[in-house]
Amino acid sequence: MERMKAPASAPTPGSAQEPQEPRWLTDEEQHVWRSFMEGVTLLDDHLDRQLQRDAGMPHVYYGLLVKLAEAPRRRLRMTELAMLAKITRSRLSHAIARLEKNGWVRREDCPDDKRGQFAVLTDEGYDVLRQTAPGHVEAVRQAVFDRLTPQQQKSLGEIMRIVAEGLQPAEAGADLPWLR
Amino acid sequence: MERMKAPASAPTPGSAQEPQEPRWLTDEEQHVWRSFMEGVTLLDDHLDRQLQRDAGMPHVYYGLLVKLAEAPRRRLRMTELAMLAKITRSRLSHAIARLEKNGWVRREDCPDDKRGQFAVLTDEGYDVLRQTAPGHVEAVRQAVFDRLTPQQQKSLGEIMRIVAEGLQPAEAGADLPWLR
DNA sequence: GGCTCCTCCTTGAACTTTAAACAAATGGTC
DNA sequence: GACCATTTGTTTAAAGTTCAAGGAGGAGCC
Numbered sequence: 001m002e003r004m005k006a007p008a009s010a011p012t013p014g015s016a017q018e019p020q021e022p023r024w025l026t027d028e029e030q031h032v033w034r035s036f037m038e039g040v041t042l043l044d045d046h047l048d049r050q051l052q053r054d055a056g057m058p059h060v061y062y063g064l065l066v067k068l069a070e071a072p073r074r075r076l077r078m079t080e081l082a083m084l085a086k087i088t089r090s091r092l093s094h095a096i097a098r099l100e101k102n103g104w105v106r107r108e109d110c111p112d113d114k115r116g117q118f119a120v121l122t123d124e125g126y127d128v129l130r131q132t133a134p135g136h137v138e139a140v141r142q143a144v145f146d147r148l149t150p151q152q153q154k155s156l157g158e159i160m161r162i163v164a165e166g167l168q169p170a171e172a173g174a175d176l177p178w179l180r
Numbered sequence: 181m182e183r184m185k186a187p188a189s190a191p192t193p194g195s196a197q198e199p200q201e202p203r204w205l206t207d208e209e210q211h212v213w214r215s216f217m218e219g220v221t222l223l224d225d226h227l228d229r230q231l232q233r234d235a236g237m238p239h240v241y242y243g244l245l246v247k248l249a250e251a252p253r254r255r256l257r258m259t260e261l262a263m264l265a266k267i268t269r270s271r272l273s274h275a276i277a278r279l280e281k282n283g284w285v286r287r288e289d290c291p292d293d294k295r296g297q298f299a300v301l302t303d304e305g306y307d308v309l310r311q312t313a314p315g316h317v318e319a320v321r322q323a324v325f326d327r328l329t330p331q332q333q334k335s336l337g338e339i340m341r342i343v344a345e346g347l348q349p350a351e352a353g354a355d356l357p358w359l360r
Numbered sequence: 361g362g363c364t365c366c367t368c369c370t371t372g373a374a375c376t377t378t379a380a381a382c383a384a385a386t387g388g389t390c
Numbered sequence: 391g392a393c394c395a396t397t398t399g400t401t402t403a404a405a406g407t408t409c410a411a412g413g414a415g416g417a418g419c420c
Contacts, residue, residue: 032337157212
């Protein structure tokens with residue numbers, strides 16, 4: 001994974017060749033990375049199961065409903081929603097199609113731009129959210145916040161914000177500053 | 181998401197009813213949680229794409245090869261591997277089937293237990309790992325370690341280990357203590 | 361208008377994951 | 391041995407995700 005046996009000698013650094021000596025992870029870094037991946041995997045699974053059971057949808061879909069619920073008039077342009085949720089438009093298209101079938105979201109044409117579509121949270125969708133939100137918060141609390149000190153919570157936020165910013169496509173939302 | 185408008189009054193705490201007043205997230209907690217989810221989503225996507233492009237497999241599959249590479253005789257029982265990778269046996273079955281098609285893993289019967297199967301990393305599989313590991317470490321470094329102070333790295337490890345432990349099924353690996 | 365390029369969103373196929381059901385082997389227990 | 395519960399791993403179908411391709415509208419330019 002992050003470590004494999006390293007070759008005996010390394011090419012001169014700074015040369016034109018790309019394949020420098022790989023910057024393998026140290027043991028400490030490796031432990032961090034494994035804890036991270038394990039924690040994320042288990043947490044993701046846990047919340048997906050919780051929501052699938054209690055709300056009949058995966059975590060990502062739940063997140064979409066939340067974004068819509070928070071938006072003015074409970075609606076967002078598809079691209080906007082995709083960016084907020086950090087997923088591709090393609091994935092969003094499929095997701096909204098499913099949520100539409102459930103009656104939790106409906107599509108509306110955009111008057112200004114005939115290419116555009118709004119995803120609109122229906123009253124039924126809002127109800128689902130209201131009924132399932134308490135259980136979900138509780139799950140998140142039990143899995144994460146209840147186990148961490150305030151200082152750890154703060155650190156986690158800072159750390160993951162840094163990571164997220166580093167991966168944010170440079171221009172993402174540059175023209176939609178109010179989304180950030 | 182973690183917050184919806186709260187009812188005006190709460191049922192008496194400690195009563196027999198479950199639906200207490202939900203423990204909504206504070207604003208700070210909510211920011212932490214969103215940073216976390218966004219970071220994880222972006223990171224997961226990023227590494228998946230990196231490995232799909234450079235190694236022809238998703239991140240999880242890569243992780244399976246790594247576990248096998250580290251195991252004695254480069255082999256593990258299916259259940260053992262599933263537990264190490266924190267995935268279900270079903271998922272593992274499918275994954276190994278695919279990796280077997282690639283020629284990177286092969287199955288072997290377990291002599292002791294006729295139900296049992298070993299997943300064995302082939303030489304081809306090992307080569308793929310050797311060739312793609314440098315690129316992957318580099319991606320992990322650039323996305324995570326290069327951006328964090330040593331103190332933050334340490335915190336991240338501690339925090340995610342706590343989260344992981346909380347979600348580990350109580351008995352998981354209890355009878356396989358050498359796996360922990 | 362005509363041209364080109366870009367953006368918005370959808371689609372279909374291939375692939376991965378999940379959930380539930382299942383066969384076979386094991387390990388008691390009687 | 392017969393019985394029953396458990397463990398092991400697979401299978402099926404449905405659901406979700408990804409990738410590449412594409413239609414349609416907008417925006418700038420001649």
